[in-house]
Structures are given as structure tokens and as C-alpha cells.
Amino acid sequence: MLDVATQSQLRAYFERITRPIELVASLDDRPASAEMRELLDELAELAPSKIHVRHDGQDTRRPSFSVQPVGVDLGVRFAAIPMGHEFTSLVLALLQAGGHPPKVEAEVIEQIQALEGDFVFETYMSLTCHNCPDVVQALNLMAVLNPRVRHVAIDGGLYQAEIEERQIMGVPSVYLNGQPFGTGRMELAEILAKVDTGAAARDAARLADKAPYDMLVIGGGPAGAAAAIYAARKGIRTGVVAERFGGQVLDTLAIENFISVKETEGPKFAAALEQHVRTYDVDIMNNQRAEKLVPASQPGGLVEVQLANGASLKSRSIVISTGARWRNVNVPGEAEYKNKGVAYCPHCDGPLFKGKRVAVIGGGNSGVEAAIDLAGVVEHVTLLEFADALRADAVLVNKLNSLPNVVVHTRAQTTEITGDGQKVNGLSYTDRATGEKHHVALEGVFVQIGLVPNTEWLKGVIELSRFGEIVVDAKGQTSVPGVFAAGDVTTVPFKQIIIATGDGAKAALGAFDHLIRTPVPA
Structure with missing residues (x-):
């Protein structure tokens, strides 16, 4: 099932496995079981001293297999033949079960390991879904790091009876302890925020201790990323607050009109944006929603941004790039088939x-x-x-x-x-x-019934157009001194990724010009 090039890559990856693992398969007489057996045997042949296969699994979902250190029930299972978009999920599960450290911040690992309670996750996915791997990989990682977390990734095509019984019409669909937990793309931080009841309070306390910024960017889409990079390159203290880094780009299937990038997918583009921002000294605060803007009390003073978790951040200048969302027609089938037609x-x-x-x-x-x-x-x-x-x-x-x-x-x-x-x-x-x-x-x-700018939290504070967009001048300045805006959230015409990035750079330069020309109050 694996071509020569893939086998060569996997051999290199499997060198990183530091403890032997086993793949325990639960099979039946269906053709899918034969395919699963073939895939698992091929994987074991690539690293015979590190990967072992057993065919005596007792799971009721057949075909399925678990990934675990030898003799340890790790709680990571695939009720699927994880090829297509999910092949990366399989490779990461093999490496992490084999002791290779995940690329996750230490504080996130500690948060996962400290979760209290028993969590049994089931993710219904499709091998052609580009949003599903993020959810599968996040939940697999949680199962690797915490023995009280279990996760199974289920291919809806193999388990149609479950799909019909639970009336699942869109993927990914996640169940927790038998109850619906969430649908659509979810990042690890979003999942943790839902299961860790104390996360919001800890976040608020951590954010409240942060010193004021020179420039604080609200929004992590293309405009926000560009603004953060341009600000950081000026050597000033820069922060980014985002509900989800990447913004609406994460929901875009194909991007073929960003000049110099012939073609890419939204999630890949969003990951590249974040990676670029992280090469600079930028304080990224992801999974945070701004709820209120408090203008400075005097010229050159600090603008305050209040967050949904109760924390407040302050900055000498602000760039708002919260983007817009497509106005939904709100009929049955719209949400289920988003990005599938x-x-x-x-x-x-x-x-x-x-x-x-x-x-x-x-x-x-x-x-x-x-x-x-x-x-x-x-x-x-x-x-x-x-x-x-x-x-x-x-x-x-x-x-x-x-x-x-x-x-x-x-x-x-x-x-x-x-x-x-x-x-x-x-x-x-x-x-x-x-x-x-x-x-x-x-x-x-x-x-095509219009866009809805994400400006509900700004009404009565900043001048908005009749469509709810932030009114800006040629430099991105809003009606509030020290507050700039960029991208789809503004009155700029033509809502495009490439325009938003340029707009973000312009707003950051405008905000920097404001900073160097405005005296700081004593």
C-alpha cells in the first residue's frame, strides 16, 4: 500500500522511535480488514525492531487497531485505514507512542497531564476531510499524555450504521463519553478550553500580569499576521490576541491567487502565517476573544482591551484585524456541506x-x-x-x-x-x-448575501459604516486616536487575502508613525 518514496521517508521517521511499540488489530472478514492487515504489516517491516503487529485485538469495532508502547494500553485507536489526509495522524501517533516528544509548549503538556476525570473521545471523520486531521491529532496527543484520556478516530465510510444511528451529516464530529462534544475544525487549545474548567481563570490571571504593549494586534488572520510582523521588525513590544490564529483562512479549501504561491490550502497557509510571526519576538495569545475596547483617557495614553475571560490588556496603540464572516443563508444543509460543495x-x-x-x-x-x-x-x-x-x-x-x-x-x-x-x-x-x-x-x-464584519464588540466606541465595517483613513486610522484597523473588518473594498496582508502592513506602519509622533504622558 505504501510506495517506495513513502517507505523511505517512514524509515527515516521511525529512527526517532525510542521505545518499541505494537499495533494491536481487531479484524473481521471484510475486505477492509485485509487492507488494514496489509498496511500494519508493511509498517512493521520498515522498523522490525521497533514496531510489532498483533492480530488478536478484542475491540468491538472491526476493523480497528490501537497504537501503544509494548504491553501498555495507551488509548489511541483508529477505526479506519488512515490513509489520505489522516496518514500524517497515523505517523504522529506512531512517533508519539514511541517516545518522540511532541512539538507542543511545556505548559500545554502540563495542562493535559493535569486533567482530572475520565475522557472517552470518538471522532467521526473522512479520509478526504482537510479539517479532520487537526482534531484527530489533538485528541491522540491528549491520549498519549494522559492515561485517563482515550480516543478513537472512526472513518464514517467504514461505519455507516453508526453514522446513521447518530445522524452525523458533517465531519469531523466529536463525541465525549457518548455525548456530542463538537463539530468542525477544532485546535488543541479549543478542546482543552472545553474540558479544562479552570483554564479560563488561569488564562485570565496569566494575561492580567502582562506589561503594556507598544502595539497590540487584535486578530490573527492575514492582516493581523502582517501587522504583527511589521510591528515586531520595528523593535517594539508587540502582542497578538486571536480567537484562532489564521482566522477565516482556516476554512478555505484552496488558495490559488496569492501572488508567488501557485497553490496551497487554507490550513497550510495559516500555519505558515503563524510560523512567520513566531520567528519574531511577538507575544501570541491564541484562543482569546476581545469583548470591549476602552479608549485612552488622555492623548498618548494606554488603550485597554478587555477579554472574554475577564482579563485586560493595555497598549499604546492597537491594530484591529478581527476580519469578517460570511453571512449564512441559515437553511438545512448549509453547515453540513460547508467546504463540501x-x-x-x-x-x-x-x-x-x-x-x-x-x-x-x-x-x-x-x-x-x-x-x-x-x-x-x-x-x-x-x-x-x-x-x-x-x-x-x-x-x-x-x-x-x-x-x-x-x-x-x-x-x-x-x-x-x-x-x-x-x-x-x-x-x-x-x-x-x-x-x-x-x-x-x-x-x-x-x-453571496454579504459579509458580516466582526465588530459587534466595537459598537458605540468606534465609527462604523452602515454595514458595520470600521471606517478607516488612508493609513488605517480609526475614529479613536491610537486605534488602527486592517483587512476585511474595515471599509476597504475587495475582501481578499492578499489585500488583507498589505492592509495589515499599512496599519502597522500607520500605528508606528502615530507612536513616534505622540508624546508619552508622564
């Missing part, structure tokens, strides 16, 4: 649907522009608008009407996005004029 950025994801049939929900400028853009790539576009007529500019509507592979339905209320459990296969809508119900067979749905 449901998309929000035609510039980014449109090429993935080349030669296929898609729908666009929304008849404003963004929706009509998306339909025009997609019409040059896909086989057919169906545009649905809730109102009686399209709301886009006349020139755009005229262009749209000239395209032979576009059909427009006004007075159309989207009621459901349908799929086969793995990907989108259609869309249902109701004609508001007649009440008649329709279903359109297609492979993709682009939701």
Missing part, C-alpha cells in the same frame, strides 16, 4: 467547480458578480434572488443576462441544500409568488 468565495473556490453545475444565492452586486465570474468556468449557473428583482447595478445585470449558461430566478426562497452525505447534490427553493417548490440538481452552492 457549499462555498462563499467564487474567486478562491470557483476553479474547483470547472465544468460543473452550481447555484449562486444572492442577487446584489456580489451575487451577480459571482455568477458572471463563475459562468466562465462552470457548466451552468443558477442564480436565486429572494426579492422581486435583482439588486445589482444595471451594467452587471445586463452582462449577466447576456450569458447563455446562466438562469435567474427572482422571488426565490432557498429552503434547503441537499447532499449525499459527502458532498452537495442539489438545492431546494420555493417560488414566493406561486408557492411552488423546486429542486435543482447541482454540485456547488455559492452563498
Whole structure:
């Protein structure tokens, strides 16, 4: 099952194993069991003195196998043949079970080891899911470090009966002690925050002791990362507060329009952003949400940012880059098929649907522009608008009407996005004029009903546009002295990754210019 190049790489990795491990398989007569046996035997052949295979496992899920030091029940199990995106999860489990230290901060390791209680996690995943490995790897690590944590990664394709019984329509889906725990991409810190009840209080106490910053960046997406790098290169004390480093990029499947990077995936791009920021002396405070901004009481004074956990941070200047989120249509199927046919950025994801049939929900400028853009790539576009007529500019509507592979339905209320459990296969809508119900067979749905800037916490403090975006000048300055903003959260047009990075750099330079021109109060 493993090609020559992969075998060579694995031999090098397995040199890092410091204690022998065994793979204990629970098998049956299904073809999948034969595939699992073949994979495990191949792995053992690559490091016969370090990896041993047993076929006498007693787990009720068959086929499945555990990864553990010889004679030790570690609590890491795969009810799957972990190839595809999950192959990295398997390799990391082998190395960590074999004693190779994980690349995690010492304080995180201590937090995992100190967890009290018994935790049995089950993760339903797909081998083609690019968000699933982060969850699987985080929970496997917790099981390696704490004997009271157990985790099994379950391939939904092998265990359809469980999928149907638990009515799972999206992956990753995590259960804890038999109850739903979470769905979608989750990082290790997010999982720990949910199971460690004292984490928030400890975080608040730790953050409250931090000295004021020269520049504090709120948000860890492309704009925030760029701002942090530019600030740190000036030699000033810089901090970043982010709910999740990478922001909306983490939810992007493919990126093919960031100049100089031919193609990449959102999670890889986000990881590169964080790695770049960490090469500088930047204090990154991840998994923290800002809830209130308190302007400085005097010119040149400290601006205060209050966090959800009760802590407060202060800084001489602020760069807000909290981004925006796609406005959801909020119908059944939208969340389940996000990144599996449901998309929000035609510039980014449109090429993935080349030669296929898609729908666009929304008849404003963004929706009509998306339909025009997609019409040059896909086989057919169906545009649905809730109102009686399209709301886009006349020139755009005229262009749209000239395209032979576009059909427009006004007075159309989207009621459901349908799929086969793995990907989108259609869309249902109701004609508001007649009440008649329709279903359109297609492979993709682009939701284009606008963006929602993440500015709820700033209302009444900073000037916002009628769309809720932060109003900024040419340097990124907001209506509050010392507070700058960048990226999708602002009034800057064209919400694109490459524009956000430049915007973040500009705001940081603007904030630095403010610092050197503003006297510090005694």
C-alpha cells in the first residue's frame, strides 16, 4: 500500500522511535480488514525492531487497531485505514507512542497531564476531510499524555450504521463519553478550553500580569499576521490576541491567487502565517476573544482591551484585524456541506467547480458578480434572488443576462441544500409568488448575501459604516486616536487575502508613525 518514496521517508521517521511499540488489530472478514492487515504489516517491516503487529485485538469495532508502547494500553485507536489526509495522524501517533516528544509548549503538556476525570473521545471523520486531521491529532496527543484520556478516530465510510444511528451529516464530529462534544475544525487549545474548567481563570490571571504593549494586534488572520510582523521588525513590544490564529483562512479549501504561491490550502497557509510571526519576538495569545475596547483617557495614553475571560490588556496603540464572516443563508444543509460543495468565495473556490453545475444565492452586486465570474468556468449557473428583482447595478445585470449558461430566478426562497452525505447534490427553493417548490440538481452552492464584519464588540466606541465595517483613513486610522484597523473588518473594498496582508502592513506602519509622533504622558 505504501510506495517506495513513502517507505523511505517512514524509515527515516521511525529512527526517532525510542521505545518499541505494537499495533494491536481487531479484524473481521471484510475486505477492509485485509487492507488494514496489509498496511500494519508493511509498517512493521520498515522498523522490525521497533514496531510489532498483533492480530488478536478484542475491540468491538472491526476493523480497528490501537497504537501503544509494548504491553501498555495507551488509548489511541483508529477505526479506519488512515490513509489520505489522516496518514500524517497515523505517523504522529506512531512517533508519539514511541517516545518522540511532541512539538507542543511545556505548559500545554502540563495542562493535559493535569486533567482530572475520565475522557472517552470518538471522532467521526473522512479520509478526504482537510479539517479532520487537526482534531484527530489533538485528541491522540491528549491520549498519549494522559492515561485517563482515550480516543478513537472512526472513518464514517467504514461505519455507516453508526453514522446513521447518530445522524452525523458533517465531519469531523466529536463525541465525549457518548455525548456530542463538537463539530468542525477544532485546535488543541479549543478542546482543552472545553474540558479544562479552570483554564479560563488561569488564562485570565496569566494575561492580567502582562506589561503594556507598544502595539497590540487584535486578530490573527492575514492582516493581523502582517501587522504583527511589521510591528515586531520595528523593535517594539508587540502582542497578538486571536480567537484562532489564521482566522477565516482556516476554512478555505484552496488558495490559488496569492501572488508567488501557485497553490496551497487554507490550513497550510495559516500555519505558515503563524510560523512567520513566531520567528519574531511577538507575544501570541491564541484562543482569546476581545469583548470591549476602552479608549485612552488622555492623548498618548494606554488603550485597554478587555477579554472574554475577564482579563485586560493595555497598549499604546492597537491594530484591529478581527476580519469578517460570511453571512449564512441559515437553511438545512448549509453547515453540513460547508467546504463540501457549499462555498462563499467564487474567486478562491470557483476553479474547483470547472465544468460543473452550481447555484449562486444572492442577487446584489456580489451575487451577480459571482455568477458572471463563475459562468466562465462552470457548466451552468443558477442564480436565486429572494426579492422581486435583482439588486445589482444595471451594467452587471445586463452582462449577466447576456450569458447563455446562466438562469435567474427572482422571488426565490432557498429552503434547503441537499447532499449525499459527502458532498452537495442539489438545492431546494420555493417560488414566493406561486408557492411552488423546486429542486435543482447541482454540485456547488455559492452563498453571496454579504459579509458580516466582526465588530459587534466595537459598537458605540468606534465609527462604523452602515454595514458595520470600521471606517478607516488612508493609513488605517480609526475614529479613536491610537486605534488602527486592517483587512476585511474595515471599509476597504475587495475582501481578499492578499489585500488583507498589505492592509495589515499599512496599519502597522500607520500605528508606528502615530507612536513616534505622540508624546508619552508622564
